[in-house]
Every structure is written in structure tokens, then in C-alpha cells.
Amino acid sequence: MTSGGVHSGEAARRRLRKRHAAERRFRLYGLAAIGLALGALVTLLGTVVVRGLPAFFGYEVTLDLHLDAARLDPQGGRRPGDLGRGDYGRVVKDALRALFPEVKGRRERRRLHALVSSGAAFDLRERVLAEPDLVGSTIALAVPLSDDADLFFKGGVDAEAAEADRRLSDAQITWLRALQSEGRVARRFWTRFFRAGDSREPELAGIWGALVGSLWTLGVTLLLSFPLGVAAAVYLEEFAPKGRLTDFIEVNINNLAAVPSIVFGLLGLAVFLNLSGLPRSAPLVGGLVLALMTLPTVIIASRSSIMAVPPGIREAAMGIGASPIQVVGHHVLPLALPGILTGTILGMARALGETAPLLMIGMVAFIVDVPTGPTAPATVLPVQVYLWADSPERAFVAKTSGAILVLLAFLVAMNLAAVLLRSRFERRW
Amino acid sequence: MTFPTPTGGIQVTLRSTPLALIAACTLGFAAPSLARDQLRIVGSSTVFPFATAVAEQFGKTTSFRTPVVESTGSGGGLKLFCAGVGTQHPDITNASRRIKGSEVESCRRNGVTDIVEVKVGFDGIVLANSKKSGRFSLTKEQIFRALAKQVPIDGKLVDNPYRSWDEIDASLPSTRIEVLGPPPTSGTRDAFVELAMEGGATAIAMLADLRKSDKKAFRAVAHGIREDGAYVEAGENDNLIVQKLEANPSALGIFGFSFLDQNADKIQGSVVGGIEPTFENIAAGQYGVSRSLYFYVKKAHVGVVPGIQHYVAEFTSDRAAGEEGYLADKGLIPLPEAERTAVREAARGLELLSLN
The missing domain is CATH 3.40.190.10 (Periplasmic binding protein-like II)
Structure with missing residues (x-):
């Protein structure tokens, strides 16, 4: 007998090499695909982070504000009502003029005033209302610079460019440099970004309003979709008689999960706004619409999680005399809960990122006040991102990316919670 | 994969649960349209950056609440605006074009007969x-x-x-x-x-x-x-x-x-x-x-929703829409002085729109 045969010899070795090469190639394709996806993710996150970080910082200028009683409290009673009507803008302007007495003429003065944010006067007003005794004295107060001046210190203005091509004039840049050399300009962590509502002035705009709106909306969504979804899943999985009707419902639930979200918005407009007369732009309506959207996801996740509980558990419970409700309530649901919660959190994460259905019910709106309840006008985080991305002011580019970072942080936290729940409580059979 | 359900006998008693669930799903919400103390503005995305700037100033400098401004597009805004009179409908709509005859007609059919047109500037x-x-x-x-x-x-x-x-x-x-x-x-x-x-x-x-x-x-x-x-x-x-x-x-x-x-x-x-x-x-x-930019005011809401006249006054003031107003800083091109004054007078007097 020859020692060759089918599995040795030159031809077999060639075949083997070929198969190994094919294997290596296949792994390489896989690696390339993952590399490409990772590259895209890194680029995307990188740009958002690089663009968004400036949103968390800002520049303030310290002004010596003379709180002239004649301007702020002509009546002299220090009553909050009178103090509230004081001309605080003028006090800020006077402080600026005192720093640059050489600036003459209406136009030049306007340019000087434009360096400080219009929010400065409101900051001062708040301070004086809190401490009415300050009137008559001179205080040093750090107030925000305007978006253009802020951008200058962040390196967003090219001082070498022709004057007509910049938002800041030569004189304005000279003033800003003078303020800086006097040590009046300081970089701060911009807490305003996290505690303010929306504004048309980038330096005053914050995400707190949108964040609270998102929380109200998601709260309503969770309150509706979780109990309804779990109850539907339990019934369908444990009690429903198998038949055409159940199959029909099942097919419909699966289909609903794939319906584009704008359709739910249209439904919300027709049913909740036009028919029921609920208020526009309210988190309550937003939550209802998003609950309809998340419901199929919750039902499907809950069903597969209930299905994964082994029949032995049910049979054992029955064996010691538990009623079907007890079987479900004491044994099946607790065991299925980690999976149900994971599915719910993933559904909520999707709801958190939705804007399309909210457009129809008026939540794509400019809302300054932080919402105080489920029926107060509100907007949500992704809508805030969209609105800022559409704003002409250049400083909103950073704010947009900053808001995206906050949204991403939320999503990561939610997904992390889902992963943790699963790894800690899920039981394998 | 399905598991055998518990024996049928006891299950029968639970058959009515889905009905309760469905009833819970279709809860009727019948909230009456309450009186509103906040202006509602809809309309053009082109006018949006200007209307929001005015709304913010208005909210900060007066005792009224900051209006809610929605960006719905000119056509979408007019549709909402013309849907009727009552606090569930918007008070003002922005438009980056003039209202059309057909839209005036649809407004009229829904009872919105008195409309005030305000031209705010150019884009x-x-x-x-x-x-x-x-x-x-x-x-x-x-x-x-x-x-x-x-x-x-x-x-x-x-x-x-x-x-x-x-x-x-x-x-x-x-x-x-x-x-x-x-x-x-x-x-x-x-x-x-x-x-x-x-x-x-x-x-x-x-x-x-x-x-x-x-x-x-x-x-x-x-x-x-x-x-x-x-x-x-x-x-x-x-x-x-x-x-x-x-x-x-x-x-x-x-x-x-x-x-x-x-x-x-x-x-x-x-x-x-x-x-x-x-x-x-x-x-x-x-x-x-x-092109010219406009906003339209529902006159029937003046006096019902507080602040409409003050908002109109703020939008047409020199402080806002003037040559050196804050809207010019936002990129709005103001009307010529004479026209601005005429528009302001007409708007403050709430003169009604007439399409020729």
C-alpha cells in the first residue's frame, strides 16, 4: 500500500493550505468589518467630544458695578417690586464705559456693550433682589461674555482675517485683549449649561429644561408601557388559549414594533390632541405617544423572557398546590424580571432618542421655562440637539455637541443598567 | 417554544383579564381646554430664530410668561392657526411668505375671521x-x-x-x-x-x-x-x-x-x-x-390670552426690529424706516388684514 491516499500527498496538502488560507481570509474579513465599524464610531465620538467640550466651559468678565440707587431704586423703599424694575442693563453699560472712557459715539459704544452678554443685566438683577442692601455700593461681579467674545477667547475668531470677515471688529478685539491683560477675564466651568433652560443667546442656553422634559416624558412612558406591556406578555404567554385570534394579535404586535415612529406621532395628534383635547407640547402627550411606540418592544422582550423560564418551575409550583396566578406571580415573573427590565430599558432608551413623533404634537418648540409638571410645555433632549444644530449662531455648534454628549451619557447609563441587571440577576438554566 | 399552560379548569376564571387590560389601554382622557396664560406661536422655520429671540426678551422683560414658539414651517403653521378660535389653537403664526387667499378662506370657514398681518423684515x-x-x-x-x-x-x-x-x-x-x-x-x-x-x-x-x-x-x-x-x-x-x-x-x-x-x-x-x-x-x-417675513395674529385671542399686544409691540419696537435692534444682530434685515413706522402703527392698532 502506498502511504499517500486522499489525506496525504501533494494534492491533499495543497487542499489543506487552500482551506487554511480561506479560513484566514474569512477571519480577516471579520476583523476588517469590526475595524471599520470601530473606526467610524471613534471618528463620530471624537468629533462630538472635540466639538462639545467647549460647551462645558465659558469666559466671564469681572466688572465693577456701581449699584446706583437712582437707577435701580428711584423710590428708595428697597421693595422687591421696585427693585425688579430697575435699569440693570444701564448699570452694566456704565461699568463697561468706565473701563473704556475713550469710547465715544453711539455706534462704538454699541460695539463695546456687545462684548458682554445680555444675560449680565439679569444676573445682576437676581443678585440685587437677593440682597437689596447692596444698592448704593459698588460690587465686583463676574458676568458672562457674549457668544462672539467667548468664541474669541476659545480661539474661534481669526484676528488676522479682514475686519469685514469677522463678527468682532478690530476695536472690539483690542478691548477684549485689554480686559484680559487686566486680569478681568476668567475661564469657568459653565454650570449655566446644566442649570438653565433654552435661550437664543448661546452663552445663556442650557439643557436643564430639555433634560427635565425628557424625564417627565420618559416617566409617563415608563408608567404606561411597563405595566401594560408586562401584563399583555404574561397573558399571551401563560393564559391565552392558542388559536387564530392569539396568532393574529401576535403578528400585529410584531408588526407594530416595526412601524415608523412618525406614524405614532400622527396617531397622537389625532387621538390625544384633536379628540381628547390634551394640551400641545405637553410631556404627558409625548409620553403617551412614546408609550404606544415602546409597548410592542416591551411585550416582545417580556414574552421571550417569560418563555425562557423552564416549565419545570411551573410544574413544581403547581405540584405543591399553587394557583396559576400564584405560579406566575411567585415564580415565573420574578425569574423573568431581569430579562423584562432589560427589554424595557432598551425600549426606553429608544424612546429617549426620538424626535419624529414629537414633531406632530408640538414638542419641537422653543421653550425657555423649565417644565414644572406633565402638562407644562416641554421639549426633550434630542429635540434640543436638533433646534441648536439649526441655529445660525456659531457658538451653538459647541452647544449642539455638548447636548449630544449629555444625551449619549444618558443612553450609556441606561444601557449599562440593562447590562448590569442582566449579568447580576439573570439565571441560566 | 411554548410551554404547557396550567390545567384548563382554573384558567377559565382568568379569561376576563384581557378585557380589563384593553379597557386600561384605551383610557379616555377628557381634559377641558383650560384658559392659557402663555402665548403659543407656530410657523416658519425662517422666522423661528427671530420670533424666539423676541419671545425670550418678552419673557425676561415683562411680567408675562415666555411664549412657546414651535417651528412647523409656514404652511403647517397657517394650518394650525386657521384650525379655529379657542385656547387650544395657536395665537400667532410666523410665515416666510404672505398668507394665501385659500388660507384666508380656510381660516374664515373655521371662524378665524379677524387676522392682523405684521410684516417684520426681509430675508x-x-x-x-x-x-x-x-x-x-x-x-x-x-x-x-x-x-x-x-x-x-x-x-x-x-x-x-x-x-x-x-x-x-x-x-x-x-x-x-x-x-x-x-x-x-x-x-x-x-x-x-x-x-x-x-x-x-x-x-x-x-x-x-x-x-x-x-x-x-x-x-x-x-x-x-x-x-x-x-x-x-x-x-x-x-x-x-x-x-x-x-x-x-x-x-x-x-x-x-x-x-x-x-x-x-x-x-x-x-x-x-x-x-x-x-x-x-x-x-x-x-x-x-x-423675501418679506411676516407674522399673523388672531385678533379673537387678544384680551383672552394675556400679553399678545405686548408681544406685538415688542416685535415691532425699534429695540427689536430697528436698524440696530437685537433682531438685526440675529441676521434679520429690517424694513425701511417709513415702512417700519407704518407697520408698527397698524400692528399696535390691530388693523385687520385685507388681501387685494
């Missing part, structure tokens, strides 16, 4: 490119020839054959025609087509004749934008177009003047018909591709 639509390449100087006819779906050549309408700008006119650069602009759903696109494209088409003798003989056919030609890749629909986001222009110096972009104003260090506006798109030229009415 220039610019064609801009990156500063890395030369400034374009175009006529409306050249714009039409570059972007129309069909153009007249030797007395016949043919599919647009132009690939590069110098094929249209030897004075233009020899770069490929590539224009980034808004999609058909945008008000900016409507205005651009109406002002630039139609203006350009009328400048061509053959199409001018067609306009006299067959208005419909003329409109079809003048409003048709080519779909062979030379015109790229870049979405509603004007910031995105500006970024794309920076990355692609040979392309032109179409957007509102405020975006040129904010990005003057990176992009330059093309000269159209010999006029540069500057603040002064648009304000003087010389720049050919500019």
Missing part, C-alpha cells in the same frame, strides 16, 4: 461658496440655466446639458456645476425658485413668450430643478450646507442671509445681477433674491 437668500475659491458673479438667467431641469437651446426645450459653469457663460469658471440647496419641503427653496429661477426664466425671450401664452407650462419649466446630480438636496439644516461648502470649495450653497452673516470668515456670497448680498443692499431692496 435674503444667498448663493455662497468657500473663500478658498473665487467669488461668483451671476445673473438670474445664469442661475436658471445652471439649475433648471429643462433649458431652451436654439428655440427648443431640452434636458439641461450644462456640466460646468463656463459652458453657460465664458466669464464663469470652468468648475463643475454643483449646488447644495434645500429640499422641496423648505420655504427657502420655494422663495429661491420663485425669485431666482422664475426671474431667470423670464429673462429668456422664449420663456417670456411662453409665460404670456401658457402660464402653467411656464411654471413647470421655471420651477423644475434638475435631478441629475448638479443640484444636491442637502437637507433643511443650513449649518450643514456651510460645513459642506468649506469641505468642497468648488460647490455653491443656497441658504438664508443670517448664515452668511455668521460665517463671513469662511464663505462669501455670490454677486447676483451685479449686486452683492450685503445687509445694506438687501435692506435697500436692491438685492434681487430676498
Whole structure:
């Protein structure tokens, strides 16, 4: 007998090499695909982070504000009502003029005033209302610079460019440099970004309003979709008689999960706004619409999680005399809960990122006040991102990316919670 | 995979649960439309940046609450506005075009008979490119020839054959025609087509004749934008177009003047018909591709929803809409002084709209 045969010899070795090469190639394709996806993710996150970080910082200028009683409290009673009507803008302007007495003429003065944010006067007003005794004295107060001046210190203005091509004039840049050399300009962590509502002035705009709106909306969504979804899943999985009707419902639930979200918005407009007369732009309506959207996801996740509980558990419970409700309530649901919660959190994460259905019910709106309840006008985080991305002011580019970072942080936290729940409580059979 | 359900006997007693669930799903919400102490404004995304600036100032400087401003587009806003009288309907709608006769009619049918029109200023639509390449100087006819779906050549309408700008006119650069602009759903696109494209088409003798003989056919030609890749629909986001222009110096972009104003260090506006798109030229009415911006007030709501008159007063004040007002800083081109005063008087007196 020859020692060759089918599995040795030159031809077999060639075949083997070929198969190994094919294997290596296949792994390489896989690696390339993952590399490409990772590259895209890194680029995307990188740009958002690089663009968004400036949103968390800002520049303030310290002004010596003379709180002239004649301007702020002509009546002299220090009553909050009178103090509230004081001309605080003028006090800020006077402080600026005192720093640059050489600036003459209406136009030049306007340019000087434009360096400080219009929010400065409101900051001062708040301070004086809190401490009415300050009137008559001179205080040093750090107030925000305007978006253009802020951008200058962040390196967003090219001082070498022709004057007509910049938002800041030569004189304005000279003033800003003078303020800086006097040590009046300081970089701060911009807490305003996290505690303010929306504004048309980038330096005053914050995400707190949108964040609270998102929380109200998601709260309503969770309150509706979780109990309804779990109850539907339990019934369908444990009690429903198998038949055409159940199959029909099942097919419909699966289909609903794939319906584009704008359709739910249209439904919300027709049913909740036009028919029921609920208020526009309210988190309550937003939550209802998003609950309809998340419901199929919750039902499907809950069903597969209930299905994964082994029949032995049910049979054992029955064996010691538990009623079907007890079987479900004491044994099946607790065991299925980690999976149900994971599915719910993933559904909520999707709801958190939705804007399309909210457009129809008026939540794509400019809302300054932080919402105080489920029926107060509100907007949500992704809508805030969209609105800022559409704003002409250049400083909103950073704010947009900053808001995206906050949204991403939320999503990561939610997904992390889902992963943790699963790894800690899920039981394998 | 399914598991055997518990024995049927006890299950029967639970059969009624789904009914309860379904009932819970379809909970009726019957909230009465309560009185509102906050203005509700809808409408054009072009007017949105200005209306929101006024709303914010209004909220900060008066005792009224800051109005809620929605960006729904001019048409969508008018539809909501005309849906009826009552606090569940908006009080004011913004529009980047004038209200149409058909819309006034639909308003009237729903009981919205008294409408106050307020003209707030102008918006220039610019064609801009990156500063890395030369400034374009175009006529409306050249714009039409570059972007129309069909153009007249030797007395016949043919599919647009132009690939590069110098094929249209030897004075233009020899770069490929590539224009980034808004999609058909945008008000900016409507205005651009109406002002630039139609203006350009009328400048061509053959199409001018067609306009006299067959208005419909003329409109079809003048409003048709080519779909062979030379015109790229870049979405509603004007910031995105500006970024794309920076990355692609040979392309032109179409957007509102405020975006040129904010990005003057990176992009330059093309000269159209010999006029540069500057603040002064648009304000003087010389720049050919500019439109008026409006808002409409529901008079029946005045006195019902507090603050409407004060909001109108704020919007039309010199502090806001004047030549040096804060809206000019945001890129709104103010009305000429005389017209501004007239508009202010009419608006404060809540004079009713009449379409002639």
C-alpha cells in the first residue's frame, strides 16, 4: 500500500493550505468589518467630544458695578417690586464705559456693550433682589461674555482675517485683549449649561429644561408601557388559549414594533390632541405617544423572557398546590424580571432618542421655562440637539455637541443598567 | 417554544383579564381646554430664530410668561392657526411668505375671521461658496440655466446639458456645476425658485413668450430643478450646507442671509445681477433674491390670552426690529424706516388684514 491516499500527498496538502488560507481570509474579513465599524464610531465620538467640550466651559468678565440707587431704586423703599424694575442693563453699560472712557459715539459704544452678554443685566438683577442692601455700593461681579467674545477667547475668531470677515471688529478685539491683560477675564466651568433652560443667546442656553422634559416624558412612558406591556406578555404567554385570534394579535404586535415612529406621532395628534383635547407640547402627550411606540418592544422582550423560564418551575409550583396566578406571580415573573427590565430599558432608551413623533404634537418648540409638571410645555433632549444644530449662531455648534454628549451619557447609563441587571440577576438554566 | 399552560379548569376564571387590560389601554382622557396664560406661536422655520429671540426678551422683560414658539414651517403653521378660535389653537403664526387667499378662506370657514398681518423684515437668500475659491458673479438667467431641469437651446426645450459653469457663460469658471440647496419641503427653496429661477426664466425671450401664452407650462419649466446630480438636496439644516461648502470649495450653497452673516470668515456670497448680498443692499431692496417675513395674529385671542399686544409691540419696537435692534444682530434685515413706522402703527392698532 502506498502511504499517500486522499489525506496525504501533494494534492491533499495543497487542499489543506487552500482551506487554511480561506479560513484566514474569512477571519480577516471579520476583523476588517469590526475595524471599520470601530473606526467610524471613534471618528463620530471624537468629533462630538472635540466639538462639545467647549460647551462645558465659558469666559466671564469681572466688572465693577456701581449699584446706583437712582437707577435701580428711584423710590428708595428697597421693595422687591421696585427693585425688579430697575435699569440693570444701564448699570452694566456704565461699568463697561468706565473701563473704556475713550469710547465715544453711539455706534462704538454699541460695539463695546456687545462684548458682554445680555444675560449680565439679569444676573445682576437676581443678585440685587437677593440682597437689596447692596444698592448704593459698588460690587465686583463676574458676568458672562457674549457668544462672539467667548468664541474669541476659545480661539474661534481669526484676528488676522479682514475686519469685514469677522463678527468682532478690530476695536472690539483690542478691548477684549485689554480686559484680559487686566486680569478681568476668567475661564469657568459653565454650570449655566446644566442649570438653565433654552435661550437664543448661546452663552445663556442650557439643557436643564430639555433634560427635565425628557424625564417627565420618559416617566409617563415608563408608567404606561411597563405595566401594560408586562401584563399583555404574561397573558399571551401563560393564559391565552392558542388559536387564530392569539396568532393574529401576535403578528400585529410584531408588526407594530416595526412601524415608523412618525406614524405614532400622527396617531397622537389625532387621538390625544384633536379628540381628547390634551394640551400641545405637553410631556404627558409625548409620553403617551412614546408609550404606544415602546409597548410592542416591551411585550416582545417580556414574552421571550417569560418563555425562557423552564416549565419545570411551573410544574413544581403547581405540584405543591399553587394557583396559576400564584405560579406566575411567585415564580415565573420574578425569574423573568431581569430579562423584562432589560427589554424595557432598551425600549426606553429608544424612546429617549426620538424626535419624529414629537414633531406632530408640538414638542419641537422653543421653550425657555423649565417644565414644572406633565402638562407644562416641554421639549426633550434630542429635540434640543436638533433646534441648536439649526441655529445660525456659531457658538451653538459647541452647544449642539455638548447636548449630544449629555444625551449619549444618558443612553450609556441606561444601557449599562440593562447590562448590569442582566449579568447580576439573570439565571441560566 | 411554548410551554404547557396550567390545567384548563382554573384558567377559565382568568379569561376576563384581557378585557380589563384593553379597557386600561384605551383610557379616555377628557381634559377641558383650560384658559392659557402663555402665548403659543407656530410657523416658519425662517422666522423661528427671530420670533424666539423676541419671545425670550418678552419673557425676561415683562411680567408675562415666555411664549412657546414651535417651528412647523409656514404652511403647517397657517394650518394650525386657521384650525379655529379657542385656547387650544395657536395665537400667532410666523410665515416666510404672505398668507394665501385659500388660507384666508380656510381660516374664515373655521371662524378665524379677524387676522392682523405684521410684516417684520426681509430675508435674503444667498448663493455662497468657500473663500478658498473665487467669488461668483451671476445673473438670474445664469442661475436658471445652471439649475433648471429643462433649458431652451436654439428655440427648443431640452434636458439641461450644462456640466460646468463656463459652458453657460465664458466669464464663469470652468468648475463643475454643483449646488447644495434645500429640499422641496423648505420655504427657502420655494422663495429661491420663485425669485431666482422664475426671474431667470423670464429673462429668456422664449420663456417670456411662453409665460404670456401658457402660464402653467411656464411654471413647470421655471420651477423644475434638475435631478441629475448638479443640484444636491442637502437637507433643511443650513449649518450643514456651510460645513459642506468649506469641505468642497468648488460647490455653491443656497441658504438664508443670517448664515452668511455668521460665517463671513469662511464663505462669501455670490454677486447676483451685479449686486452683492450685503445687509445694506438687501435692506435697500436692491438685492434681487430676498423675501418679506411676516407674522399673523388672531385678533379673537387678544384680551383672552394675556400679553399678545405686548408681544406685538415688542416685535415691532425699534429695540427689536430697528436698524440696530437685537433682531438685526440675529441676521434679520429690517424694513425701511417709513415702512417700519407704518407697520408698527397698524400692528399696535390691530388693523385687520385685507388681501387685494
